[in-house]
Amino acid sequence: xxxxxxxxxxxxxxxxxxxxxxxxxxxxxxxxxxxxxxxxxxxxxxxxxxxxxxxxxxxxxxxxxxxxxxxxxxxxxxxxxxxxxxxxxxxxxxxxxxxxxxxxxxxxxxxxxxxxxxxxxxxxxxxxxxxxxxxxxxxxxxxxxxxxxxxxxxxxxxxxxxxxxxxxxxxxxxxxxxxxxxxxxxxxxxxxxxxxxxxxxxxxxxxxxxxxxxxxxxxxxxxxxxxxxxxxxxxxxxxxxxxxxxxxxxxxxxxxxxxxxxxxxxxxxxxxxxxxxxxxxxxxxxxxxxxxxxxxxxxxxxxxxxxxxxxxxxxxxxxxx
Amino acid sequence: xxxxxxxxxxxxxxxxxxxxxxxxxxxxxxxxxxxxxxxxxxxxxxxxxxxxxxxxxxxxxxxxxxxxxxxxxxxxxxxxxxxxxxxxxxxxxxxxxxxxxxxxxxxxxxxxxxxxxxxxxxxxxxxxxxxxxxxxxxxxxxxxxxxxxxxxxxxxxxxxxxxxxxxxxxxxxxxxxxxxxxxxxxxxxxxxxxxxxxxxxxxxxxxxxxxxxxxxxxxxxxxxxxxxxxxxxxxxxxxxxxxxxxxxxxxxxxxxxxxxxxxxxxxxxxxxxxxxxxxxxxxxxxxxxxxxxxxxxxxxxxxxxxxxxxxxxxxxxxxxxxxxxxxxxxxxxxxxxxxxxxxxxxx
Ligand code: HEM
Ligand code: FES
Numbered sequence: 001x002x003x004x005x006x007x008x009x010x011x012x013x014x015x016x017x018x019x020x021x022x023x024x025x026x027x028x029x030x031x032x033x034x035x036x037x038x039x040x041x042x043x044x045x046x047x048x049x050x051x052x053x054x055x056x057x058x059x060x061x062x063x064x065x066x067x068x069x070x071x072x073x074x075x076x077x078x079x080x081x082x083x084x085x086x087x088x089x090x091x092x093x094x095x096x097x098x099x100x101x102x103x104x105x106x107x108x109x110x111x112x113x114x115x116x117x118x119x120x121x122x123x124x125x126x127x128x129x130x131x132x133x134x135x136x137x138x139x140x141x142x143x144x145x146x147x148x149x150x151x152x153x154x155x156x157x158x159x160x161x162x163x164x165x166x167x168x169x170x171x172x173x174x175x176x177x178x179x180x181x182x183x184x185x186x187x188x189x190x191x192x193x194x195x196x197x198x199x200x201x202x203x204x205x206x207x208x209x210x211x212x213x214x215x216x217x218x219x220x221x222x223x224x225x226x227x228x229x230x231x232x233x234x235x236x237x238x239x240x241x242x243x244x245x246x247x248x249x250x251x252x253x254x255x256x257x258x259x260x261x262x263x264x265x266x267x268x269x270x271x272x273x274x275x276x277x278x279x280x281x282x283x284x285x286x287x288x289x290x291x292x293x294x295x296x297x298x299x300x301x302x303x304x305x306x307x308x309x310x311x312x313x314x315x316x317x318x319x320x321x
Numbered sequence: 322x323x324x325x326x327x328x329x330x331x332x333x334x335x336x337x338x339x340x341x342x343x344x345x346x347x348x349x350x351x352x353x354x355x356x357x358x359x360x361x362x363x364x365x366x367x368x369x370x371x372x373x374x375x376x377x378x379x380x381x382x383x384x385x386x387x388x389x390x391x392x393x394x395x396x397x398x399x400x401x402x403x404x405x406x407x408x409x410x411x412x413x414x415x416x417x418x419x420x421x422x423x424x425x426x427x428x429x430x431x432x433x434x435x436x437x438x439x440x441x442x443x444x445x446x447x448x449x450x451x452x453x454x455x456x457x458x459x460x461x462x463x464x465x466x467x468x469x470x471x472x473x474x475x476x477x478x479x480x481x482x483x484x485x486x487x488x489x490x491x492x493x494x495x496x497x498x499x500x501x502x503x504x505x506x507x508x509x510x511x512x513x514x515x516x517x518x519x520x521x522x523x524x525x526x527x528x529x530x531x532x533x534x535x536x537x538x539x540x541x542x543x544x545x546x547x548x549x550x551x552x553x554x555x556x557x558x559x560x561x562x563x564x565x566x567x568x569x570x571x572x573x574x575x576x577x578x579x580x581x582x583x584x585x586x587x588x589x590x591x592x593x594x595x596x597x598x599x600x601x602x603x604x605x606x607x608x609x610x611x612x613x614x615x616x617x618x619x620x621x622x623x624x625x626x627x628x629x630x631x632x633x634x635x636x637x638x639x640x641x642x643x644x645x646x647x648x649x650x651x652x653x654x655x656x657x658x659x660x661x662x663x664x665x666x667x668x
Contacts, residue, residue: 005539035540036595036596037595038411038597064596065596102539102595103536103539107598217485218485274532275536
């Protein structure tokens, strides 16, 4: 049984906060307070783009105790699957959307003596909520925030103002200023936790360095939302539902399944939580595993797929759905 | 719904009884004629006939006042039944809010909560409590938030923290437990505290349950039923007090089974907490005498069959071995072999 706890919201404000970055303020249509959440949580936003139902995850950046509105910031991506393009180009103040309950797959370890945040670009958003929470809890944190340039970077002035420059360090690629990861990672007291959010390459780089320097795995935290990469059109045969559907270039299998009126389990829609794992009964082609949930041996087995982000290069796949 | 609260004891003279209406709301834990461990979790939403234990998500019944009195007695003797590690303060406030909101929503004649920003006003009429306090400021309450509210809520409570893809028992109020100890388990993770359970590890029950719980979502609580048996209606069957209740098992005779032997059901609910991202695990204990149980013919037939065919490992672990054969004999008089309908509710 799936129980619907989604909330209807209305866009109260849209603000261009930097080049290609807009902030959206969402309030509940029924006027009730929004649920409190914990820093690092995200929501899944459902949007009706013409006949197309799109669902994207976005980190909550507003104060976790503010129950009057949620705020998200969205980067307009060049080869977007459409969600961010829709929000940037088609959504207006007053429009309605549906959002999920908050879900935190990137929580802080509150036992940490010190917390180091490393953000790349739009990866800043979860840290904004975390810093608000940590300030209230009087926790010790510092932020290292890398952006392309001063125009594309969002929120860096206000963050420096609010938390002071010694806690918020900023770096711009075009000015050849980079986060001095080695120096930061090498000199930390025991009980320090590290959190990274940004492009995959940055996350891998930082985590590999930290591991090489002997940081315990439990002290390393990261979050990457994987947008499904566009790919070929292919067919998916849903064995239990006795249906065959077509998965479009800019659609995930999960979205195509939902469009056919079939309920499939999901949480993160970003290849991280494991909820949408589906058994593969047959495949004419190669599975492109784009998730970060499955172990390499599971991926190699070809028996299972995370339908929120992974696809098929080839003709068709048969799923236990 | 105006509950008539009873005055009764769970120790000494054991005057605990269920009223006829209360028998029919018992969360009978068997949906079929056999029992084995499984990942038996379902959404915690109101269900069952009117007045059933699933009607309000934090259930209050006729034993409320007496159970709260028994809890106070346990805590007086052994304060370590209530513990919280320092990093669990946000979780403590989450639990206070959850219980106050649920009890006020389910039983407005008995409880009310008014919020004005962080200035809160809580009224608990059955216990005669009227408390104004500042949410988030523990110095405005007579106890820390978890202890304060769980002295006013039936059932045991554990707050488990989520870290490193695991759950950690980092806070709890545990005075009505079936032979396990918070003081022993505190700080352990999901696999460690489940260590003593037979068969379930090999069946993969705990791997799957943990994976499921790590993804538990806000406002989608889940529940499961667990059970054991207790001699005399004693709530506090803790390892610490084993010398007080262990020997009770030797006092069962064919003549006193109906009165002494109880089916003990735990209605367990799991809630994702919003501020702390921790999980609240509620273990609400219900006791039903054999002579009360057989007043529902379906439950009598079914429990006879379940107990008769129970895997010996489970009977041993649950501590039933001494009195099980005698109880099966006694129950067999109430089992005519007729088929039973599926599901847990009375026919
Ligand atoms: C985070 C929530 C949970 C907590 C705090 C918890 C705690 C416990 C504890 C303390 C025991 C007693 C172990 C002993 O003998 O010392 C126990 C037993 C057990 N637990 Fe859990 N548990 C949780 C969730 C679950 C879930 C979701 C399942 C689902 C399958 C489960 C299945 C069991 C089983 C089958 C037993 C043995 C019970 C019996 O036969 O009487 N537990 N649990
Ligand atoms: S929905 Fe989380 S991995 Fe697919």
